[in-house]
Amino acid sequence: MRLSKKSKLEARYSEPWIFKRCWLIRIIDGDTLVLFVDQGFRNFTLQHIRFKDIDTPELNSRNRKERRKAILVGRYVQGLTAPYELFRPNPQGEYLSLITWFDKTVARYVGDIILPDGENLSQILLEKGYAKRVRRRK
Secondary structure: OOOOHHHHHHHHEOOOEEEEEEEEEEEEEOOEEEEEEEEEOOEEEEEEEEEOOEEOOOOOOOOHHHHHHHHHHHHHHHHHHHHHEOOOOOOOOOOEEEEEEEEOOOOEEEEEEEOOOOOEHHHHHHHHOOOEEOOOOO
16 A cells, blocks of 8 residues: 555654744754743743754854855844844744644654744745755655
């Protein structure tokens, strides 16, 4: 019995979870962030979130040009997410939103970060040329 394309994706990812209040803790590299996530009912957690289906240059690469690009991407992401750091005063009361899935093939959380104006951070990186779309193996 062969699985359809849709059922292969369903087998790979869990159901999506949506969190409306998240703060940035740290940027690991251009496509991985550490977020402080409000799960509701006074329940908070730290989560390492890798952007779903995109790839950016690696910070620990041996290639010097790739490392420079990784630093630029990290600074760009920092500039977009800096107002939403945990210990930075935010008088407007705006937060990052998170749509996350558990990727069963690599046993980690992947997700999409949504800025308060409704823009998807992954989409912004793709449009600016800082990231490329990656189809992960099933």
